[in-house]
Amino acid sequence: MVVALPIAALVWSSTKGGGSGFWAAVSSPEAVAALKLTLAVAALAALTNALLGTITAWVLIRDDFRGKPIVNAAIDLPFALPTIVAGLLLLTFYGPRSPVGVDAAYTRTAIWLALLFVTLPFVVRTVQPVLIELDVEMEEAARSLGARPLVVFRRIVLPNILPGILSGLTLAFARAVGEIGSLVLVSGNLPYRTEVASVFIFNQLQSGNPHGAAAVAVVLLAISFAVLLGVGGLRRRATRHDCGR
Amino acid sequence: MNALVAAGLVDPTWDRQSYDGIAADTVVVFAVRDGNPKHIKSWADLVKPGVHVVTPNPFSSGSARWNILAAYAAQRHLGKTDAQAIAYVKQLFQHVVSQDTSGSNATNTFLSGKGDVLITYESEAINARLKGQNIQYVIPRQTIQIQLPIAVIKSSGNRDVANQFIRFVKSEPEQEVFGQYGFRPVNPVAARKFTKEFPARPGLITIDDTTIGGWRAADRKWFDPSTGLMVGIERAVGGPTSGA
Numbered sequence A: 001m002v003v004a005l006p007i008a009a010l011v012w013s014s015t016k017g018g019g020s021g022f023w024a025a026v027s028s029p030e031a032v033a034a035l036k037l038t039l040a041v042a043a044l045a046a047l048t049n050a051l052l053g054t055i056t057a058w059v060l061i062r063d064d065f066r067g068k069p070i071v072n073a074a075i076d077l078p079f080a081l082p083t084i085v086a087g088l089l090l091l092t093f094y095g096p097r098s099p100v101g102v103d104a105a106y107t108r109t110a111i112w113l114a115l116l117f118v119t120l121p122f123v124v125r126t127v128q129p130v131l132i133e134l135d136v137e138m139e140e141a142a143r144s145l146g147a148r149p150l151v152v153f154r155r156i157v158l159p160n161i162l163p164g165i166l167s168g169l170t171l172a173f174a175r176a177v178g179e180i181g182s183l184v185l186v187s188g189n190l191p192y193r194t195e196v197a198s199v200f201i202f203n204q205l206q207s208g209n210p211h212g213a214a215a216v217a218v219v220l221l222a223i224s225f226a227v228l229l230g231v232g233g234l235r236r237r238a239t240r241h242d243c244g245r
Numbered sequence B: 001m002n003a004l005v006a007a008g009l010v011d012p013t014w015d016r017q018s019y020d021g022i023a024a025d026t027v028v029v030f031a032v033r034d035g036n037p038k039h040i041k042s043w044a045d046l047v048k049p050g051v052h053v054v055t056p057n058p059f060s061s062g063s064a065r066w067n068i069l070a071a072y073a074a075q076r077h078l079g080k081t082d083a084q085a086i087a088y089v090k091q092l093f094q095h096v097v098s099q100d101t102s103g104s105n106a107t108n109t110f111l112s113g114k115g116d117v118l119i120t121y122e123s124e125a126i127n128a129r130l131k132g133q134n135i136q137y138v139i140p141r142q143t144i145q146i147q148l149p150i151a152v153i154k155s156s157g158n159r160d161v162a163n164q165f166i167r168f169v170k171s172e173p174e175q176e177v178f179g180q181y182g183f184r185p186v187n188p189v190a191a192r193k194f195t196k197e198f199p200a201r202p203g204l205i206t207i208d209d210t211t212i213g214g215w216r217a218a219d220r221k222w223f224d225p226s227t228g229l230m231v232g233i234e235r236a237v238g239g240p241t242s243g244a
Helices: A004-014 A018-027 A029-062 A068-074 A083-094 A108-133 A136-144 A149-178 A197-206 A210-243 B002-006 B012-016 B062-077 B082-094 B103-111 B122-130 B159-169 B172-180 B188-192 B214-223 B229-238
Strands: B022-032 B096-098 B117-121 B136-138 B145-149
Touching (some): A004 A210, A018 A210, A029 A068, A029 A149, A029 A210, A029 B229, A108 A149, A136 A149, A149 A210, B002 B214, B062 B082, B062 B103, B062 B117, B062 B214, B082 B096, B103 B122, B117 B122, B214 B229
Antiparallel strands (some): B022 B136, B022 B145
16 A cells, blocks of 8 residues: 555556657656666666675675674664765765865766665675575585685575575665665766756656656656566576475 | 746736835856856856856756846847857856756855856855855856745735735845845845945846746746757757767
């Protein structure tokens, strides 16, 4: 109810302009550019974090170092921060007055960096429980049989943590696609260059075109849903071999 | 305000009240870096090579619309034809490096270090200064008068009180407060007290100028989400055909 009804209302709103109105709103070059940019950068950020998040989770579970509890808690910071604050943080760090001399603000790189920040916790938190449950004996057995560490990782560890990685990837992608708070501050919102779908939809609403905005939102929803279904299918295939034992 | 009148929320005679229904004015100005290193004074300076401009997105910000109309009308008043003035606006947008969703977001972007010049309201620049931000601004010789309207909502249950409030806002003491916060008073008595803070600009363009023709015409010509001139300009500047 909480999810289906508002989505139904959105779909209904998008049809108010008729079939031609829907198509016009969705096929306008600016809408297409915004959608392409959102999907591409969200996918890139999700994939990057699939790698970085897995490494982070590995270090947190398998290694011991001073300050580990603090680092572990800090992973959840992007969850706790309002996204506008995250945007401000990124602008200060990566913007024109950057303390580390990196001026990437108002570029596509800035969008990627912002999305990396807000989606990091997803992969880390989905891979950690799987890593904890993983039986270290399997890896030790493999190594005692002469397998090199890379082979152990590829044949033993990876297949077991893959469902966790894919779950995290899905969540990260979904979150990245809908992000607006941090991007509104750091991306510069230049149409066709750094304007993401969420900002485009906001602009359409502001200029008195709610049905066009709803149309683009519906397309974004549909594509995201398809991706989620696809990755979900991949996850089921990855866990299928468990049943065969 | 026209949108509210069309929706039946505001009486169409709202602008026949005193001061044409306006509470205060301001003008479009250029906010520049300390010392104005790129010597930006006129609209022509904005399109010089290497000048980066910050202005909000016209499809989400009213402030951006005033900026664009000011740029266009300034060119017309300098003797350019309609086509030449539109070409200027397109050239201007080739220099835009950030199009925030609102005027205040654009101000923040500029203050964070992006861009050489921010096209904004005089009141916005003064307001930032009052908050301790180091901001300098230049009033171009041709600029537009931004009018801030005030009207009662028809369905209000407190119409008498609302009308009283509007009269209060236009009264001399209140208008002086407006002046202190960076808005140009409409009340002439109050306005006389701020001639130093608010330099006059002879030939100040208004929204009803013959080159603009009022908000309805401007919205139709420039800002319609599918057929407005800005749609074409944004596409040309940033789109797949731009080569940028």
